[in-house]
Amino acid sequence: MANEPIIQAQGLTKRFTVKKKTVEAVTDLTFDVGRGDLVAFLGPNGAGKSTSLRMLTTLIPPTAGTARVVGFDILKRPADVRARIGYVGQLTSGSFAQRVRDELLSQGAFYGMPRTAAAKRADELIESLDLGSFSTRTVQQLSGGQKRRLDIALGLMHAPPLLFLDEPSTGLDPQSRANLWQHILDLREQHGTTVFLTTHYLEEADRYAERVMVMDKGRVIADDTAARLKAELAGDVLTFGFATEADAEHAVAVVQRLTDRVVRREGTDSVVVTAPDGDSLLPDAVRALDAAGIRVARATGVPPTLDDVFLALTGRTLREAGEGEPVEEPETPESAQSATTGAQR
Numbered sequence: 001m002a003n004e005p006i007i008q009a010q011g012l013t014k015r016f017t018v019k020k021k022t023v024e025a026v027t028d029l030t031f032d033v034g035r036g037d038l039v040a041f042l043g044p045n046g047a048g049k050s051t052s053l054r055m056l057t058t059l060i061p062p063t064a065g066t067a068r069v070v071g072f073d074i075l076k077r078p079a080d081v082r083a084r085i086g087y088v089g090q091l092t093s094g095s096f097a098q099r100v101r102d103e104l105l106s107q108g109a110f111y112g113m114p115r116t117a118a119a120k121r122a123d124e125l126i127e128s129l130d131l132g133s134f135s136t137r138t139v140q141q142l143s144g145g146q147k148r149r150l151d152i153a154l155g156l157m158h159a160p161p162l163l164f165l166d167e168p169s170t171g172l173d174p175q176s177r178a179n180l181w182q183h184i185l186d187l188r189e190q191h192g193t194t195v196f197l198t199t200h201y202l203e204e205a206d207r208y209a210e211r212v213m214v215m216d217k218g219r220v221i222a223d224d225t226a227a228r229l230k231a232e233l234a235g236d237v238l239t240f241g242f243a244t245e246a247d248a249e250h251a252v253a254v255v256q257r258l259t260d261r262v263v264r265r266e267g268t269d270s271v272v273v274t275a276p277d278g279d280s281l282l283p284d285a286v287r288a289l290d291a292a293g294i295r296v297a298r299a300t301g302v303p304p305t306l307d308d309v310f311l312a313l314t315g316r317t318l319r320e321a322g323e324g325e326p327v328e329e330p331e332t333p334e335s336a337q338s339a340t341t342g343a344q345r
């Protein structure tokens, strides 16, 4: 059991029918997540990220397929799944008039924790999520970043081994986002918590997640480390500039001998190639051009981003695909109750 993946999704599919129109939000989602992993689900708005999370957390039933989460079938044993996971939804939670520490204690009571255990846990979380200086403030007095950290603390009250976070950093300023991420990384470091989160910020997925699952139109279209996705699907963009058009023309043939990627002209005096091994190709190409008697006036290598990966996979950039800010989670009976789910609902 210890080696069993903490999430095993098999063919998860969700269709919504609204006013006789059917939307397939998620199609045939199949993947495993190992214990202790940090996985980012990256995709534009409407890709199906929240719907996937809501199936995995038993908030909505799949139309087809199933999953085992923390060792239990989401369809047959939803209460066992809920008791062992934390879930922080896309909307921020919290009863606004409650103080931070009381909010955590209520959450503990909700999970059936004895009061002393709840108090101990609340104080640990206040410490580790850096909520100490405002633990006696009411939730409505907190900033966006502080609220999001409280949300995460709420999701962690019962010390679940698996935490789902839906767009934890959306709407925060860059400083608060970096700070929130540091807390997420620390949690994982200190408690070995498996973290499965969604984001539409590609810089974040790139920088912090060790595994990135790229989702588009309800399907996972890539699943690997950010580094491998970038190397295999995008590659470094190398640009060489020359003094004359004739030199550029000649250079295409010289550089093309060094790579199986297509070397192309750009503008009148530049040559461009996108290659996974840019670090070595750049100096090799400059030497080969030199040897061929072609003077290189400029040479730059730009590493790819996950946006280049998304572009390579879909023909659109993530920013184009996402039109605007994220859609709010549609109001459903489950999401209307609270953004943080628990065991005894």
Ligand SMILES: Nc1ncnc2c1ncn2[C@@H]1O[C@H](COP(=O)(O)OP(=O)(O)O)[C@@H](O)[C@H]1O
Pocket: 016, 017, 018, 023, 024, 025, 043, 044, 045, 046, 047, 048, 049, 050, 051, 052, 326, 327, 329, 330, 332
């Ligand atoms: N309860 C619902 N009823 C109808 N359509 C829904 C519902 N929830 C999500 N959808 C639709 O499913 C698609 C995926 O939505 P969602 O999972 O929220 O995407 P993401 O979280 O990636 O932005 C969207 O087209 C959305 O409008």
Ligand SMILES: [Mg+2]
Pocket: 049, 050, 051, 090, 166, 167, 326
């Ligand atoms: Mg969403």
